[in-house]
Amino acid sequence: MPDRHLAHGSTDGPLRPGPPAGPKQPGSGTKGKGTLSAMVYAAAPVVVFAAVVGFVALPIAIGISIAVALALAVFQMMRGEGLMNAIGGVIGVAIAGGIAAWTGSANDFFLIGIWAALAGAVVTLASLIVRRPLTGVIWNAVHGNDRPWREDRPTLLAHDLATAAVTLLLAGRFIAQQWAYLSDSTGLLAFADIATGTPVTAVAGVAVFWAFRRSTKRLINNAGTRTATQA
Template structure:
């Protein structure tokens, strides 16, 4: 039976306004409270959040810091080679590359990009030091680029597009369901051809400067044709695959990250 304010309870104590015993309204249960606090349409905390385009690009390119760090040794070599001699430029480039790797290691940051850059710089420096030709500093990058471009185009010929496999490893946690989907196979074939053609074109420009012994132009083209085309191709790839997945409800979960 509900009580009114001021009416004594069984113990003789007067009831106060706000005491739940004198009101007819039932107390909210934990289930009701949880239901009222939930916002309709709110995302489930346990639902896996898909990485954005910017996050995926940053991961593959190493972020702005990775972009800068990978370009600094090349820029140092170009500048030092113009101002001083080849030997000074080689030591400066290698020293900067080593310094970047050490700083990343001391800061407990990922050193994958720094180690890759140091490896390429080291081989180029060794070749240039042995031949005395500054253009040989860029030769490993040119050869790697030709190999990458031919491998990309060759993977399409054998119906194993590399862009699809790289995507499945880096983004989809190793899942390869796209191999059973004709639409996605065609999509990755076309993207792989695009990557291969662009890769061979940019390496072709550098190879032309190499053959013509235009060392300064070769260094500048190495800087300008390094990451910028790669970033554009990566953005196009992410946009195309996302668009295909949005248009088809039965598409494999290529955008889901691995657990």
């Protein structure tokens, strides 16, 4: 019988260690960079507006913030980061600036974010009260609206927790910004907007991702494994 090692083209002697691990694959570690970029894109027009509104007329400050948003949008498109994201940022700043120009108050530049946070908190809280947590409704819709996610207690609990986290974070954002708004400080409003913006969204995203992953594992992956075993 031929030697097993020779049959596979190996030589006698002790086994040699395998080749060293290759370089880190492209794209790994880009998630954190993407989050940081999103924070910069969202914060820059706000910071610029708050910095200049005390020195120039309100319409000029609004125009400068919109120009900054446009410049960032062009930069995003040049980097291939998506047309919708770039345009969305410009539209948001333009609408905020339009409200501030209409009311004549620099603080009203932040009204959309304040009331959007309150509306989001109310909607997610209502979904918890009626026992249909919003993250679970969305997950089920993504997967064809035919998954028994509410009958599976661990899955329902995961979405209760994720939706509750989103509710608390949105409520906290509203409270912080509304307090700054009532304090009549544009600089404080800008700080509250930035501090409770992308960082809060990232934390909420982690909770939602966990609930989605848990649901998929229990109701799709495990279900497929059971079906294969029965077959």
